[in-house]
Amino acid sequence: MTHSRNDAAAAATPPMIKFLDLAAQQQRLGPALRARIDAVLAHGAYIMGPEVIELEHALARYCGAAHCVGVSSGTDALQIAMMAEGIGPGDAVFLPAFTYTATAEVPLLLGATPVFVDIDPATFQIDPAHLEARITNIRQAGRLRPRALIGVDLFGQPAPWPALNDIAQRHDLFTLDDCAQSFGAVLDNIRLGRAAHATATSFFPSKPLGAYGDGGALFTDDANRAALYRSLRTHGEGTTRYDVQRIGMNGRLDTIQAAVLLAKLEVFDAELARREAIACAYDAGLADAVTIPARVAQSQSAWAIYPILFADQAARSAAQARMQAQGVPSAIYYPKPLHHQPAYAHAHDGTALPVSEAIATRILALPIHPDLTDAHIERVIAAVAQGR
Numbered sequence: 001m002t003h004s005r006n007d008a009a010a011a012a013t014p015p016m017i018k019f020l021d022l023a024a025q026q027q028r029l030g031p032a033l034r035a036r037i038d039a040v041l042a043h044g045a046y047i048m049g050p051e052v053i054e055l056e057h058a059l060a061r062y063c064g065a066a067h068c069v070g071v072s073s074g075t076d077a078l079q080i081a082m083m084a085e086g087i088g089p090g091d092a093v094f095l096p097a098f099t100y101t102a103t104a105e106v107p108l109l110l111g112a113t114p115v116f117v118d119i120d121p122a123t124f125q126i127d128p129a130h131l132e133a134r135i136t137n138i139r140q141a142g143r144l145r146p147r148a149l150i151g152v153d154l155f156g157q158p159a160p161w162p163a164l165n166d167i168a169q170r171h172d173l174f175t176l177d178d179c180a181q182s183f184g185a186v187l188d189n190i191r192l193g194r195a196a197h198a199t200a201t202s203f204f205p206s207k208p209l210g211a212y213g214d215g216g217a218l219f220t221d222d223a224n225r226a227a228l229y230r231s232l233r234t235h236g237e238g239t240t241r242y243d244v245q246r247i248g249m250n251g252r253l254d255t256i257q258a259a260v261l262l263a264k265l266e267v268f269d270a271e272l273a274r275r276e277a278i279a280c281a282y283d284a285g286l287a288d289a290v291t292i293p294a295r296v297a298q299s300q301s302a303w304a305i306y307p308i309l310f311a312d313q314a315a316r317s318a319a320q321a322r323m324q325a326q327g328v329p330s331a332i333y334y335p336k337p338l339h340h341q342p343a344y345a346h347a348h349d350g351t352a353l354p355v356s357e358a359i360a361t362r363i364l365a366l367p368i369h370p371d372l373t374d375a376h377i378e379r380v381i382a383a384v385a386q387g388r
């Protein structure tokens with residue numbers, strides 16, 4: 001290609017659509033956001049200030065859980081929940097092979113062993129039949145104690161909790177819902193937050209309910225667990241600050257992040273509705289060109305991610321390049337299942353996980369933030385569908 005043709009192509013490219021547009025969201029939130037932050041600057045209670053308590057109450061009310069405990073990140077939420085159960089060496093923690101790295105990192109940090117489970121090829125959620133088979137394997141091998149299940153609500157959709165809870169109950173497993181991507185999603189007319197013994201979520205800026213920094217929360221209906229979570233997030237403190245009852249961590253949610261989240265919670269339902277409308281527009285525009293995401297039965301997604309499937313890796317690469325040339329961004333969640341990660345491979349027992357491996361080569365995420373315009377949506381659809 002000559003230099004002049006390159007220049008012509010560059011000039012013709014419309015501006016890049018944003019995969020995530022926090023600047024547009026900040027503008028839309030307007031003075032309410034500033035007022036919340038200014039209130040924190042005025043009272044100065046940066047650690048465990050009144051906004052943290054207000055947010056915990058608001059979030060518990062929002063999802064119907066009895067208790068909410070604000071923490072420093074989604075990863076720390078998972079870790080505190082596992083620490084509270086005393087999970088450690090010799091314990092098997094079942095979790096999907098196709099998820100964000102943090103889900104497997106936490107049991108490994110605590111000395112436990114993650115047992116990777118394959119996923120459903122249509123919904124990408126953990127496969128209950130394979131979970132049951134993996135628990136049976138581990139019991140028969142006799143080396144590890146089956147202790148816990150971390151079910152991940154992947155991409156905004158709920159995991160199949162009725163089936164997971166049935167299995168967990170029969171095998172006496174602690175259930176932890178990794179809801180980092182899916183706070184706000186609904187299953188069987190109930191918001192996530194009560195689907196498992198405990199639910200962990202993340203307020204990382206790109207999540208459906210995102211802060212302007214790190215943050216997370218734990219939800220539970222169990223008062224004893226909630227009390228342990230509060231103790232563990234503040235160095236294992238007892239009834240007074242310098243009474244250390246257990247080994248804990250510095251895992252508190254910042255007051256300023258709580259203030260940002262209180263402002264964002266006001267518009268959260270409208271944002272979820274906009275994400276749903278974008279997903280439906282993509283479904284209608286793309287169903288003939290690619291595999292559109294299957295819905296988990298009886299659920300409403302929070303649409304953290306809109307994933308499509310191509311026939312193979314070559315088709316995905318070609319589409320990504322074509323989209324990029326037209327100013328349409330995309331992302332691969334996840335290019336590698338966790339049992340193929342160099343840091344985690346040693347923990348894997350070699351069980352085949354063919355669905356996770358295949359999906360990793362075919363999946364692609366389209367932009368789905370609430371500030372996409374209808375014109376943006378049309379451009380995304382045209383870029384993906386063209387050349388099929």
Ligand SMILES: *Cc1c(COP(=O)(O)O)cnc(C)c1O
Nearest residue numbers: 073074075100102180181202204
């Ligand atoms: C983002 C994410 C986490 C971790 O949340 P952080 O707040 O970034 O620590 C854990 N699990 C899943 C599935 C996630 O997507």
